[in-house]
Amino acid sequence: MSADAIIEAKSVTKTFGGPAEPVVALDHVSAAILRNEFFTLLGPSGCGKTTLLRLIAGFEMPDSGEIRLDGEEIGHLPPNKRPVNTVFQSYALFPHMTVRENIGFGLLMQGRAQTEIREIVDRMLELVRMVEMAERKTDQISGGQQQRVALARALAPQPKVLLLDEPLSALDYKLRKEMQIELKRLQHETGITFVFVTHDQEEALTMSDRIAVMSNGKINQIGSPREIYTHPVNRFVADFIGETNFIEAQLEKGVARLAGGARVAIETGHADGAVTLAVRPEHVRIATQGAQGAIPATVADSVYFGTDSHVYLALDDGTEVVARLGTDASGHSGPEAGDKVFVDFAPGSVQVLEA
């Protein structure tokens, strides 16, 4: 076991549904979450990310496998015996209590002294900037404020790990951006490990120290946002994180040859055979004159997006490739439909995926 891990999942399996139609939510999942990191479980709905979170919280029991917290097996402890707290997607604020009572609930249940509870709640109210709202009922505050109360409530007992189940999904775009920054700030200030569940890849990339990309009950890849973006291990990860062009190619002696015959430089160390190349649209370069190694292509369409524009290209062999070009001050975006152009890829930008 790694010395720095606060949570370790070892070969955890969880199945739902009856014997007739079992649904495997988690399939022998193993992962280590490090102390004080902002760890994100990312994946489409039904990938098992929420199930893993609920297993850590204790709302579900694993069928097999172990979940360790600080080296101690907790897989079969009820949630009220685990030093782990959750921020729920729906916030789950108690409607019959005030903001203050909500935040103090966990401390009260732990049997802390009234004065201590008061002190901690005051500090929490300040931390999430909700001091003026302390005596309000939870249905008298806005969605963003409810979010802050939910955070404060989960942080108040000083859990070893804070679990966040898509907490920003109910907020509108602007508020969501604000809360992303707020969450990072809280994580830094409290030094608590955050385990964050989301299906929003942009959210995951901007907030996380490390990300686990999940699909079909399995973890595909764990790594920093940069690693996952630039070196996706498979087609699923490359496709789910950002936009990607997939190009079929043959590897011959360390060089990739496209169907049309063009050669593309790649990293060394891949075995010969059929592969898929992944290239981000922003790494596709367009030139009007053919430089050495450039691939001839035709512009099929060009769509203006404000900060940039997407150029849809057809290579000679018919392969479709999207390029993303920055727009200049005049809003002019370069090539237009029907233009004959040449395409090449930024050095080091082409990833080789197992086909």
Add this chain to the structure above:
Amino acid sequence: MAERGFSVSRLPGFSTVAVMVFVALYLPIAMLVVFSFNSGTSVAIWEGVSLRWYVSAWANEQVKEATFRSLIIASAASIVATTVATMAALGTTRRKAFKGQTLIYVMINQPLMVPEIVTAVALLIFFATIKVATGYQGLGYLIAAHSAFCIPFAYLPIRARLEGMDYTLETAAADLYATPWQTFRRVTLPLLMPGVIAGMMLSFVTSLDDVVITLFVKSAGQDTLPTYMLAQIRRSVTSEVNAISTVLLGLTVVMLTVFFLLTRKKD
């Protein structure tokens, strides 16, 4: 009234019928209330405003006794019914399907399905046997019978409230170190309370209104207000009954208003 444009939901004659129905529903009750204040003995000829029937009902020992008995039975029955119905609702709601679920539902709703007269006869036979065997003649029989038929009336609003309750609230409580019992006492029960009170009020009203089962189960001299009234109506001495009816009516309206305020969904 001229038709203003074409309204798709308008059907010819429907509004007229509806207005007539509302008038027909309330006119007899209104007349009953009005004539409870009549100073004469007729229920058709108005002779002036008076509270004489209220005064005479109030002075009537039998009415007092019956009222007192009705209130005791209704209070006891609604407390028993609400308690067991709350437990049953907690047991049967928000759960994975389990063996015997349908049987429990059928049992609980049985008083709503079986004609009252059939239950009344069944209880008459059953309790008569017990009365002979034990010699006990008290109010226990009426309280037991009323408790039983009040159960579905208590169960339904409590169950509805539970079903509308967000299960994550209890999950959140458990996450915040509350034991199952603390979760129930601090989160589930307070949130369930409006449903429990609503259920208790409906049981109370239902018990207070019962005629048929009470008539068959009661021992001699155990008249409740409704059975007393039924006997009076037969003898045609009725103006006092108008006064009692008006009071009961007022009580029902108050209870229902509270019930509606409690169960109203917040928009």
Add this chain to the structure above:
Amino acid sequence: MSEVQKQADRKNARNAWALSAPALLVLTVAAVGPLLIILIYSFLLPGKYGNVEWGFSFDAWRGILVSKDIFDGTYKLADAHLTIFWRSVKLSLLTTVFTFVVGFPTAWFIATRPPRWRAALLFLITIPFWTNLLIRTFAINQIIRNEGLFNTAMIQLGLIDQPIVIIYTDFAVFLGMTYVYLPLMVLPLFAAIDRFDMRLLEAGYDLYASRMQVLRRIIVPIVKPGIIAGSILVFIPSLGAYVTPRILGGGRNMMIGNFIELQFGAGRNWPLGAALSMTLLIIVMVALLVYVRFANRDGGHG
């Protein structure tokens, strides 16, 4: 299914039963259990002064349909019983039909008002529903009796010389039952109409349907579950009615409910009363089963 889940399921069922147990106990003692006793009593012999004598017999069940001549021992149809059954069924059906005829427009009217009006009107329908049945029947009694409001008014207006005898007739019972059970028809009808998508009407009119055609071909088929629910809710208590026929029908115009009571009182034939009760129960159960089948089949519209 995993072992963890199986254990959880067993615990789930155990908790459900344990929590329901007190309610089931009360119901078994004071509602469901005694029904079994009636079943047993219906196969016993009547005692001389009420109650029963222990001895197995089909007499009570046979007695529902036929009566034995005390002199020559021949059997003939029990006309009196059949009359009472027929009156009960006839009055209950009439009540059901008539409450529908006036209840449907009422429910439609309520459902098509603006929301605030709708809540208020619904409340107005609910008050009589929860008001003591005895009081409501009594209110009707005061209006229609010979010296009641209706006849007094008619005589004073000079429209009639003699009071029109309404009370203690079948018509009085029908009128009373319609009055007391109307909310039971309106409420489920309202629930069904409330869910009805009014845009379907626009589609209907758009496709050249007239108002009557829209009513017959679009509205009625879609709100049918509500119609069936309302009909069952009115028919069942009508069939078992006791208070209303007693107050408005007098001694002669009995319905099954009053006839059952008679067997336990002056009639002193408890087994016959028990058999009649079982018969009533069976009819009601059949009606409920028919309803469940209809409701399941048409549930898709809900």
